Amino acid sequence: MTAEGTAAATPLVSVESLTLRAGRDPAAPVLVDRVSLEIAAGESVGLVGESGCGKTLTVLAMAGLLPADVSKAAESRVLFRGRPIEACEPSPLGREIGFVFQDPAGSINPVLRVGHQIAEVVRTLKGTSRSDAHARSLELLAEVGIADPAAKARRFPGELSGGERQRVGVALALAGDPALLIADEPTTGVDMIVQEQLLTLIEGLRERRGMALVLVSHDLAVVAEVCDRVEVVYAGEIIERGAVDRVLTDPRHPYTQGLIRCLPGRAGHGVRVAAIPGAVPVPGAWPPGCRFRPRCAHAHDRCQASPGLLLLPDARAARCWLVNEGGAP
Numbered sequence: 001m002t003a004e005g006t007a008a009a010t011p012l013v014s015v016e017s018l019t020l021r022a023g024r025d026p027a028a029p030v031l032v033d034r035v036s037l038e039i040a041a042g043e044s045v046g047l048v049g050e051s052g053c054g055k056t057l058t059v060l061a062m063a064g065l066l067p068a069d070v071s072k073a074a075e076s077r078v079l080f081r082g083r084p085i086e087a088c089e090p091s092p093l094g095r096e097i098g099f100v101f102q103d104p105a106g107s108i109n110p111v112l113r114v115g116h117q118i119a120e121v122v123r124t125l126k127g128t129s130r131s132d133a134h135a136r137s138l139e140l141l142a143e144v145g146i147a148d149p150a151a152k153a154r155r156f157p158g159e160l161s162g163g164e165r166q167r168v169g170v171a172l173a174l175a176g177d178p179a180l181l182i183a184d185e186p187t188t189g190v191d192m193i194v195q196e197q198l199l200t201l202i203e204g205l206r207e208r209r210g211m212a213l214v215l216v217s218h219d220l221a222v223v224a225e226v227c228d229r230v231e232v233v234y235a236g237e238i239i240e241r242g243a244v245d246r247v248l249t250d251p252r253h254p255y256t257q258g259l260i261r262c263l264p265g266r267a268g269h270g271v272r273v274a275a276i277p278g279a280v281p282v283p284g285a286w287p288p289g290c291r292f293r294p295r296c297a298h299a300h301d302r303c304q305a306s307p308g309l310l311l312l313p314d315a316r317a318a319r320c321w322l323v324n325e326g327g328a329p
């Protein structure tokens with residue numbers, strides 16, 4: 001899939017049949033199963049799904065950051081600007097790809113003052129002098145909405161609020177002026193007001209800088225607020241994709257329909273309705289056929305075989321036999 005008007009352009013990122021396993025053994029459990037997607041320059045894409053579906057591993061693979069104990073299948077390819085990411089020299093991570101980690105501890109060192117940390121990243125990536133890097137660190141702290149950057153730059157991460165630490169994580173990710181920002185659950189552990197502020201910040205940064213954005217969340221409402229396009233992930237597979245507004249108003253997969261029923265306000269009184277019954281099956285215990293079958297109210301005989309990802313008009317797709325059969329679930 002390519003962005004409107006850029007049919008001939010090389011996507012920023014192409015993930016082709018990404019299969020990831022726990023360990024090197026070819027018989028080890030599959031964690032991410034033949035995921036293919038593309039991110040065009042400047043577009044904002046949300047990756048949404050419940051815990052354990054494979055969202056973080058997918059975006060780590062996009063950044064060339066897979067943990068050592070996770071292996072990528074030989075046929076899987078991750079291309080950055082058309083080149084295998086592992087062959088890109090220097091690595092685009094930090095330079096062209098900024099990564100905001102699900103756990104801020106993944107990028108923020110607790111024993112270094114935040115201004116110093118940002119300045120060191122700027123120096124490494126840009127080769128600037130110490131004083132220029134220091135000045136740039138203050139600019140970045142201001143850009144991510146930290147009040148009184150000069151004073152906050154002298155603090156240790158533990159001396160900041162949770163929301164400020166997340167902003168520092170965003171500032172670190174921006175230090176190389178990336179073309180793509182990947183934000184993995186950037187609002188984890190903060191209250192609703194801070195969540196709103198962080199989402200507004202990320203949306204504004206993306207627009208001002210013209211970056212592409214991949215936003216990972218278990219919450220479809222978060223993705224709907226910031227992204228143009230959504231990829232819904234379930235048990236290691238993409239099960240639905242499309243423009244966010246279309247998917248929200250006309251979800252084609254029963255899992256997406258369940259996620260939408262869980263959104264606040266859908267019950268009519270600003271409260272969440274019942275969650276989807278059951279739980280996501282863990283890797284190694286995915287049921288044969290449609291992996292959503294044990295939780296699906298529409299399951300029928302045919303669902304004992306795996307449905308493919310059916311391509312639909314308007315760059316939409318859904319993985320459900322009912323869609324394949326033309327019946328609306």
Ligand SMILES: Nc1ncnc2c1ncn2[C@@H]1O[C@H](COP(=O)(O)OP(=O)(O)OP(=O)(O)O)[C@@H](O)[C@H]1O
Nearest residue numbers: 022031050051052053054055056057067069070283
């Ligand atoms: N290094 C690893 N070794 C083995 N299994 C792993 C490893 N990292 C993740 N997994 C497993 O892979 C599956 C997908 O993990 P991932 O972190 O991508 O999920 P997620 O969708 O990001 O979930 P969450 O919303 O909880 O962050 C999970 O079952 C997880 O336990």
Ligand code: SF4
Nearest residue numbers: 290293296303320321
């Ligand atoms: S393929 Fe069958 S079990 Fe799977 S989501 Fe569709 S109707 Fe439900």
Ligand SMILES: [Mg+2]
Nearest residue numbers: 055056057102
């Ligand atoms: Mg995750």
